[in-house]
Amino acid sequence: MSAATVPALELDDLGVAYTVRGIDRPVLRGVTLSIGEGESYGLVGESGCGKSTAAFALMRYLPRNGKITGGTIRIAGQELMGLSEDGVRKLRATQVSMVYQNPGAALNPSLRIGEQVAEVSRLLGASATSAGERAEEMLRRVQISDPARVMRRYPHQLSGGMQQRVVIGMALAKDPTLLILDEPTTGLDATVEAEVLDLIATLRTEFGTSVLFISHNLAVIAKMCERVGILYAGRLVEEGPTRTLFDDPRHPYTVGLLRCIPKGGLRKDQHRLDTIPGFLPQLGVELPGCVFTDRCGLAREICHEHEPELHPLGGGHASRCHFHEEAQTLPRTTPPHVAAPQRESNGVPVVRAEHMAKTFRQEGHDVRALDDLSIEIRPGETLGLVGESGSGKTTFARLLLGLTEPDQGSVVELEGHPLAPRIAKRSADDVRALQIVFQNPDAALNRRFSVRRIINRALTKLVGTKGSARDTRLRELAHSVRFDVRLLGARPAQLSGGLKQRVAIARAFAGDPRVVVCDEPTSALDVSVQAAILNLLADLQRDKGVTYLFISHDLGVVRYLSDRIAVLYLGRLMEVGAAETVFNAPHHPYTEALLSAVPTVEGEERPRIRLEGEIPSAADPPSGCVFHTRCPRYLGAICEEQEPPLAEVERGHFMRCHIPVDELRRLQAEAPPPRARQPESKTTS
């Protein structure tokens, strides 16, 4: 058998176009790549550059207006072009599988999990009983602890992480040659993401499956893939072994992308992030030269006229740039240095919350979404709020803004005076002082209003300015968020994600707020846009002395922007302190686990601490320390019996843990704990 020499996937000069208004607009332009047997290949690029189109082209599942305009696709040596409908179906049933974002939507809501997984084997001719057995076995292999029970459940009864395990199990049940993963962990919590990635890595070796991993997250790619291809405007602009490519990028686009990421230790007060200017070319425009010219700081005449070849650089590394040797000298679009911020510290915290609690009534149960949270936020600082979903981050923000009423006995003060619990009861000054920027600007901005009207409304409602004064203010605001005033007449739908978020920020800043809650403001954006927004937030803070409460699941982003960080778990404050203190040992075991879950572009192999099981229900929190059920450094009975106090372990650094800080320091300097206590039974090969 010479199967080993047949690549799992070969694309040769693949072109795909969408027909829009009768004209073919190319989305993929002559993509050539190959994935060897058992290899894991990462496809990276910003949204709109054709990653998912490539995946769907491989599955022969393009939308009705999409078509393959040229080239060949071969899977396990089999040519896909010209395959009959039945042939395509067989191919999907046996050779290729795909897992995509949002597992909740990928599973049929009205079929039991068991039926959905078993369907795959049934299709290959297994009897009902043996298909059922195989499904159960498959669920066990994706490390679901009680497969028989999960088989009988419906998708909505499972958590996001579990759902994605099921989808992965379903994809691998046919033992495919090629597994396509399209942003499989986007939208999942960092801890869950880490578990899913671990699982994929394990199963890949177990099954010997080749993987095409599509992601906008360079760190995830760095962790998961042996080789990477960088896609821009439908062109593969650089390709190579992961480490080589990330350490020695040879295309200006790759260089730019890598500079956008807030990498370990970068901080807003020392270093501005670089961005990539301009936008992705419009779908279907003629690009006679290099596809990246318009945004490239190194572009010269030849780049506009001649499309560069894919220059081999040795060792499988290749770059489609005329000046690949100079790529890393790409000039920065923003100067790296930051003027030192002036921090006023007159002692009065801008926000002081004491014994803040929120209990929701849910089907007869009391759910403590937030439990006795006391915290101060200082003027001009950024307090980062981290924790898994369900930890109470958003509840805290909502209480602060007065969108949800806290329990009796909660105290919230703004600059020394108490705030009414509900926004309707707050004075105009208080409302103006506390504003929010949401994750999804699409949902936050009224799509029927022009940008001018959206910001003007905020100016009128919050500040009461009218007429020409308002006009001047509008221009100032637009200028301060670097929003082109010529676009003020546009509606949100006509703007890119980054521009929309700028509008949302301008709206929040209309009334010169004291505190702005940023709830995942960059999670829906591409890295280059994210970098620009983070820079903007940092600039605004420096200029206006505004305070941020910054909520994000991306710890790199939180670390970059935050002065202090608060870690929440099940509605309790587990740790709070200066950002660098919290990020470096000694820290709370929960923080330690969160940090270890995050992959980095540097690819440094941090020992992973696995958090076992799901986050417990807030309706029935564990006794003692709420984290004891998942704690990798569980001490003993004391953790189950007594809730540790939030104690100051170093100056300004508070922690809720029974382990003495010096002991923690010693433990965390050593190797990570062996696998935490295992409530689940696992099968590993």
Add this chain to the structure above:
Amino acid sequence: MAIAQFLLRRLGLAIITLFLLSVIIFVAAQLLPGDVGRAILGPFADQRAVDQLNEELGTDRSIFVQYGDWIGGVVTGDLGESYAFRRPVEELLWPALRASAKLALLAFVIVVPIGIVGGVAAALKEGRFRDRFISIGGLSATAIPEFVWAVLMIMIFGLWLDILPVTAQAPRGAGFFTQVEYLLLPALCLVFVLFGYIARMARAGTIEALDADYTRTAVLKGLPRRTVIRRHVLRNSLLPTIAVVATQVGYLFGGLVAIEFIFNYNGIGQLIYRAALQQDFPLLLSATLVIGVVYLVATLVADLLYSLLNPRIRLASSES
């Protein structure tokens, strides 16, 4: 427990609705010109005889007393006596209701499968000729009132082709098939009116399900198209359709008046029509109330069906 609570609440609401309904009908009926005695005895009857009849029937009393009298009876299960027929309302009501139910059932049995199949067939070819044909055709059919359909049907099948009877009332003691034959034309008129509506729902639900990620998952599993549609698409798309269909039962009963009149069928619609003409309050009120009950029950059944068929609602609180 949740179901019992839900049912209790719905029952309470139903009672309030029916009460309001009875008040509205009663008031409306009082606004009709003329008086009961005159309506029964005719324009040439002696005024004294009319007065005497009114006194006998109790229709000379104030409307509040009349209403109290009637509602008191209804609560104790006595629907009163029809003024015009001089017989207990129940004796008139139940046979009419049974007759109408036959007609409605026949229409229903025809329209539901056709509507659903039509809607799904249109959705599978969204934007193509078949879709246009079904969608536009269905909409046009719905837009034409049932009595216009009735006239058309009678002209085509009854007079021109002469293959179906033009009245709906089958001879006494007719067998099942004869009854169906007599009921076919009026039922078809109802089918035309309802088809577009049901097909639209089925089409919209199916298009949504076809677009869903889970359908993509099913296709990419390599399932044959038939299986994808049957197992994955229809199961989700027909859920809202079924609920809508159940609600239509109520509409069907309400829409019978014109049809029964034209086809001269002794159903509840015809009964209401006659009762209104003769200001036969006990009969009119009771008959309308019965239709109200049918409507409410249909809606309730629709809601229950929807939550029973939808695991997301059925199992909402059984999280482990």
